[in-house]
Amino acid sequence: MIRSNLENIYREIDKVCVKIGKDPKGILLVAVCKTFPVSANLDAIGFGQFIFGENKIQELVRKKSYLYLNGERNAKWHIIGHLQSNKAKQAVINADMFQCLDSIKLAHKLNEACIQLNRKFKVLIQINSSGEESKSGIKPDDLNGFLISLKQFEELEIMGLMSICAFNDNPEDSRAEFQFMKELFDKAKIFNGGNIDIKYLSIGMSSDYQIAIEEGANIIRLGTAIFGARLK
Secondary structure, rough: OOHHHHHHHHHHHHHHHHOOOOOHHHHHEEEEEOOOOHHHHOOOOOOOOOOEEEEHHHHHHHHHHHHHHHOOOOEEOOOOOOOOOHHHHHHHHHHHHHEEOOOHHHHHHHHHHHHOOOEEEEEEEEEEOOOOOOOOOOOOHHHHHHHHOOOOOOOEEEEEEEOOOOOOOOHHHHHHHHHHHHHHHHHHHHHHOOOEEEEEEOOOOOOOHHHHOOOOOOOOEEEEHHHHHOOO
């Protein structure tokens, strides 16, 4: 099931990209495997899907360790959920990208960990584009000031923006929010230089990723569309 789902998704990505004149190789698919067993990762890897997203760093470490000990060295891992500052070092050691940076305090902790470990760390800034109080992320109006403040953390590579946009029964209703995120993304590029290189826009999930790609997404985060109904 997982392999056929991925096959269908990549076919859809190709179709959308042909429609809008974009290279499908420029779309990064993150397979969101939270709550699923590591066997699901192995099925996805068997198809050729190597980029995975986890909400919790401890779950990421567990699965990464299992795969590594069993000879799988090509998988890449994105943290796509809230990260406690006391887990910063663990994240820098184990993740390839953190998509949910939304505070200077956490940026400071991540940068400290990078200095200790002598490595850089790729991050995206999470925007609360829907205005829902239940969601993390900085307010859109705070983005410019946040980017200026992040220039001091030279070990962090600020690579773009991410949002968990509002869910809509009709995917077409997500288009306006995606367009808003694309506008923020384009404007943020004026801060490029030093440790800031805005190049990724991470929007779009299982129900609306086609619309997201049409509106400028180059990272999509799909769970249900790949692995099926979420396990409890």
